[in-house]
Amino acid sequence: MTIQAKCPIAILMATYNGENYIREMLDSLLAQTFSDFVCYVHDDGSSDGTMEIVREYAMTYPEKFQVISGPSQGSAKKNFLWMLSLVEAECYMFADQDDVWLPDKIARSYQAFLDGTKDYRCVFTDMYVTDACLHVISDSMIRYIGRDLGRTGYTQIAIDNPAAGCTMMFDRKLRDKAIQIRHMDSIEMHDHWVLMLAAVFGQVIPVDEPLVYYRQHGTNEMGAVTETTAQKICRNLKEVFSGKFAAEKREFIRQGRRLAEEVLLLSDIPEEKRQVLQEYAAIASQSRIRRIRFYREHDFSRNGKVSTLWMWLWV
Numbered sequence: 001m002t003i004q005a006k007c008p009i010a011i012l013m014a015t016y017n018g019e020n021y022i023r024e025m026l027d028s029l030l031a032q033t034f035s036d037f038v039c040y041v042h043d044d045g046s047s048d049g050t051m052e053i054v055r056e057y058a059m060t061y062p063e064k065f066q067v068i069s070g071p072s073q074g075s076a077k078k079n080f081l082w083m084l085s086l087v088e089a090e091c092y093m094f095a096d097q098d099d100v101w102l103p104d105k106i107a108r109s110y111q112a113f114l115d116g117t118k119d120y121r122c123v124f125t126d127m128y129v130t131d132a133c134l135h136v137i138s139d140s141m142i143r144y145i146g147r148d149l150g151r152t153g154y155t156q157i158a159i160d161n162p163a164a165g166c167t168m169m170f171d172r173k174l175r176d177k178a179i180q181i182r183h184m185d186s187i188e189m190h191d192h193w194v195l196m197l198a199a200v201f202g203q204v205i206p207v208d209e210p211l212v213y214y215r216q217h218g219t220n221e222m223g224a225v226t227e228t229t230a231q232k233i234c235r236n237l238k239e240v241f242s243g244k245f246a247a248e249k250r251e252f253i254r255q256g257r258r259l260a261e262e263v264l265l266l267s268d269i270p271e272e273k274r275q276v277l278q279e280y281a282a283i284a285s286q287s288r289i290r291r292i293r294f295y296r297e298h299d300f301s302r303n304g305k306v307s308t309l310w311m312w313l314w315v
Helices: 022-030 050-060 076-086 105-115 154-159 172-178 190-201 229-242 244-263 271-281 288-298 306-314
Strands: 009-015 037-043 065-067 091-096 121-130 136-138 168-171 203-215
Touching: 009 022, 009 050, 009 076, 022 037, 022 050, 022 091, 037 050, 037 076, 050 065, 076 172, 076 190, 091 105, 091 172, 105 121, 105 168, 105 203, 121 190, 154 190, 154 244, 154 271, 168 172, 168 190, 172 190, 190 203, 190 244, 244 271, 271 288
Parallel strands: 009 037, 009 091, 037 065, 121 203
Antiparallel strands: 091 168, 121 136, 121 168
16 A cells, blocks of 8 residues: 655654543644645554544545544554554654644754755754643753764764654655665664764754653653753662673663664665664674774763763773
């Protein structure tokens, strides 16, 4: 099954038990200043009234909302990538069921997208972090969780993804690469995969402006979690003594390497980047000194803190 979008922008929304907040999200799409889009919704087996609400909007606004029928995919990343493989459009956006978009989100993202100079381009923006009632906790999700808007090189994204899927807009060529994924378990989330491909094959365009209210309500699949320095030190000490710290850091590094391995299965990777990714994917077989030098040389780091990675390499 293939769905040909009638508008330049296809918004993909994966839903699951979202009846409490989804009306606000759908209303925020109707309030957009740029209206040349269609939102495609696929539900992953909700047991509440989510789909009754979605069908109501699809019947009332058929030019704006369409329901995609199909089997449950089992997770948000699988659901989004499955929809991505079905819908053909000029460009794409991901939407979460429990957020609220500011009225100019699509317009601002699309302008930045059109200002891009390369194929395989991806725009992402910042977000407001809010509580369940949309009271603002932080005016920058990226800074709230300790990320850096400017760290968009492919070696940096391999370690730390600064972009949330619901802030992204990307082109058809990037979509065509993304749906070639062979091993879904190799990636942590769909947004990390798409942004990594944009950094490898084309252009990542950050927009330093919050254009989404990112609602925190306790049941988000991926949430904004922050802690004080004292809390972090206390947590790390507990995890060091329990053995959890070393295990988590090893797994964190393995996730990046699995992502690189999945990228390497694609064709037409620029040769210099291919060589770096190949060495990165196989770096576990190298000595610790070689690993440290490699990470420093190519800036595989979280927010430039290579010293943190050095410590992980020793555990």
